[in-house]
Amino acid sequence: MTGARPDVAVTGIGLVTPAGTGREATWDGVCAGRPTARHVPELKGLPVDFACLVPDFSPRGHVPGSRPWQYDRFTQFALYAALEAVSDAGLDPADWDADRVAVVFGSSAGGTGTMLEQHRKLLELGTARVSPLLLPMFLPNMATGQLTIHLRARGPALCTVTACASGATAIGTALQLLRSGACDIAVAGASDAVVQPFWVTGFDRMGALSRRGDDPRAASRPFDTARDGFVMAEGGAALVLEPASAARARGRPGYALLAGYGASSDAHHPVAPDPEGKGAALAVRRALDDAGARPADVQHINAHGTSTPLNDAAEARLIRRLFPHQPSVTSVKGTLGHLLGAAGAVEAAITALSVAHGRVPPVANLEKQEGDAEINAVTGTSRAQPVDLALSHSFGFGGHNAVLAFRSCPTEPAREPAAPSP
Numbered sequence: 001m002t003g004a005r006p007d008v009a010v011t012g013i014g015l016v017t018p019a020g021t022g023r024e025a026t027w028d029g030v031c032a033g034r035p036t037a038r039h040v041p042e043l044k045g046l047p048v049d050f051a052c053l054v055p056d057f058s059p060r061g062h063v064p065g066s067r068p069w070q071y072d073r074f075t076q077f078a079l080y081a082a083l084e085a086v087s088d089a090g091l092d093p094a095d096w097d098a099d100r101v102a103v104v105f106g107s108s109a110g111g112t113g114t115m116l117e118q119h120r121k122l123l124e125l126g127t128a129r130v131s132p133l134l135l136p137m138f139l140p141n142m143a144t145g146q147l148t149i150h151l152r153a154r155g156p157a158l159c160t161v162t163a164c165a166s167g168a169t170a171i172g173t174a175l176q177l178l179r180s181g182a183c184d185i186a187v188a189g190a191s192d193a194v195v196q197p198f199w200v201t202g203f204d205r206m207g208a209l210s211r212r213g214d215d216p217r218a219a220s221r222p223f224d225t226a227r228d229g230f231v232m233a234e235g236g237a238a239l240v241l242e243p244a245s246a247a248r249a250r251g252r253p254g255y256a257l258l259a260g261y262g263a264s265s266d267a268h269h270p271v272a273p274d275p276e277g278k279g280a281a282l283a284v285r286r287a288l289d290d291a292g293a294r295p296a297d298v299q300h301i302n303a304h305g306t307s308t309p310l311n312d313a314a315e316a317r318l319i320r321r322l323f324p325h326q327p328s329v330t331s332v333k334g335t336l337g338h339l340l341g342a343a344g345a346v347e348a349a350i351t352a353l354s355v356a357h358g359r360v361p362p363v364a365n366l367e368k369q370e371g372d373a374e375i376n377a378v379t380g381t382s383r384a385q386p387v388d389l390a391l392s393h394s395f396g397f398g399g400h401n402a403v404l405a406f407r408s409c410p411t412e413p414a415r416e417p418a419a420p421s422p
Contacts (some may be wrong), residue, residue, distance in 0.1 A: 005179045009247045009254030009409065010352045012089025012240030014081035014189070017346055018052035018233050018336050021062060023084060026346075027353055030332045030361040031382040037216040037231045037337055043200055048209045050216035051195045052233035052337030064150060070133055071146060072111030073193035077236030077342070078143040079150060082187050086151065089240040090252055091185070093152040101153035102183035103144050104174040105238075106166030106190035108341030108396075109199070110140030116198055143191055155183040163396030164304075164338070166190050167237065167345025168404055172261030174241050184242065189345040191236025200232060206271065208308060220338070221365035222305035222331035223312050223377055230306045233337030237345035239352070244409070255356035259389075259407040260293070262286025266399030273311050273395060277318035283401035284322060284391065291405040293389055298327050300360055300390040302351040305331025306338055315393065316373035326376040328385055330354075334364030344394035348404050351392040355406050358386045 015022065018036035019029025029036070036052045043049040054077070059068035063076045064083065071079065082105075086093065093101075114137040121129045136142055141159035148157045156177055160169040167190030174188035203209050210229035212219035220231040239258075247254050264286065266279035273280070288295060301323070303315055319329060332350055339346055354360050360383045369377065392404045 007244035008175055008178050008241050008258045009244040010239050010256050010258055011242055011247045011252045011254045012085035012091070013255060013349045013352065014084030014088065014238040015346065015349055016054055016057065016077050016080050017235040017339065018054055021054060021057050021080065023088065030335050030350060031359060033335055033362040033364040033381065035217040035220065035335055035364045037219050039216060040195065043197060046197060046200060048200055048204045048211060048213065050213060050219065050231065051200070052231055053195060054235050070137070072114045072137040074107055074111055074191045075143045075146050077191040077193060078105055078147060081189055081191065081236040081238040082147050082151065085187065085238040085240045090250070091240065096185060098152045098154045100155055100184040101151065102155040102157065102174060102177050102186040103147045103151065103153050104158045104160065104170045104186060104188040105144040105147060106160035106170035106341050106345065107140045107143060108161065108163050108166050108192055109194050111138040111142065112194050112199065113196060114138045116196060147187065151187060153187065162400035162402065163398050164340055165344050165394040165396035165400040165402040166341035167343060168348060168392065168394035168402035169263065171239060171258070171345060171348050171404060172263060172402055175258050175261050178241055178243065184246065186241045187238055188241060189236060189238035190342045192339055192341040193234045194340060195232050195234050203232065210307065218365050220307045220334050222307045222334050222363050223316055223369055223375065224366045225368045225370055227307045227309060227312060230308055230333065231337040233339045235339050235346060236342050237349045239349060253409050256352040257407040257409055258404065260287040260291030260405030262290060262403045264401045266401065268399055271397045273314045275314055277314050279399055280315070280318050280395055280401050281322060283403040287391060287403040287405045291407065293405065295322050296325055297389045298323055298391055300328045300354060300385065300387045302347045302390065302392040303329050303331045304393040304395045305333055305363065307333060311395065313370065313373055316375050319375050320373065328360050328383060329375045329377045330361050331363050332361055334366065344402060347394065348392045351390050351406050355387045355390055355408050358384060360385050
């Protein structure tokens with residue numbers, strides 16, 4: 001593509017999270033600051049027996065086609081979120097130029113529920129009982145593959161795996177594809193479904209999970225002095241991205257402009273953040289440079305905010321250092337838990353909704369901050385606030401950092417999202 005790069009608008013959003021199935025259910029839940037963690041029967045007997053699960057999700061009712069059982073749960077979430085986002089954008093796959101539609105979807109683990117169940121069958125029942133659908137259901141790229149089929153999308157199709165930054169990496173990669181001229185429309189996001197004894201045990205053995213089993217709803221408490229680890233969660237999110245000029249031409253101004261993307265590596269430790277936040281700061285600066293903005297322009301930050309002692313301390317100090325003017329800060333993980341690879345996509349969607357509606361959700365369970373790391377966190381209830389420039393932070397194991405910058409759509413009023421497709 002030659003000439004000035006196009007502004008890219010977020011014209012559709014799809015969400016399935018522990019706050020509910022659908023964009024509006026999630027937005028209402030995070031704005032209310034209602035924690036969703038609860039005891040999970042499948043985790044009974046483990047040191048950590050609670051998590052945040054998507055309530056009332058029915059593959060038969062929420063997943064297209066007559067055989068929803070052929071998809072792992074992470075792909076089911078991806079399909080619902082993507083189809084809701086496309087419908088919300090007012091697009092119809094039957095009408096678009098399929099060669100010019102890209103799909104970029106992330107996941108930290110893929111279909112591990114399928115993998116674990118089929119491995120059990122192999123050990124207990126033999127090879128003849130292993131499903132021939134094992135690989136199509138398990139491989140992390142298969143959510144992307146299934147989306148291309150259901151959306152009739154023949155443009156670039158990619159799967160991003162950058163741990164807890166996977167969703168943000170997918171959205172940033174889609175932005176780059178649009179700017180390069182490789183596609184006209186991109187459906188980007190992420191999904192994960194790893195609330196299983198195997199994964200919960202692994203994270204717990206690392207010391208990453210909260211042990212507040214006597215009160216699960218109070219367990220995820222980003223930036224709070226009493227935080228003791230994150231709470232695992234599941235779900236997915238999808239954003240439809242397209243040039244803002246094309247969106248306006250068909251009467252869809254969008255929720256926000258995706259104005260910038262910055263990525264970096266800590267090069268520090270496999271799972272611990274750099275305590276000085278050098279890599280994270282680099283990603284923030286790159287996102288701002290990409291958006292043509294300065295730190296002083298940022299009015300709101302949707303923080304990674306996992307509720308772990310090391311991550312929250314490093315991120316809070318980063319925010320204090322880079323943004324002394326104290327923009328508002330939230331972390332929806334207090335409400336939703338940590339959706340792992342899907343977290344960055346969900347939080348990008350929430351950030352775009354905050355820009356569109358001029359409202360910032362609160363950090364659930366945040367009662368007291370550390371004095372040397374205090375930030376302008378929204379607590380108690382959601383805060384009405386016009387937002388012209390917002391950042392969404394995502395930091396993953398392996399030192400992966402991804403930051404997205406969102407701007408308000410110029411001279412266009414916020415619109416109420418369309419109803420999700422059946």
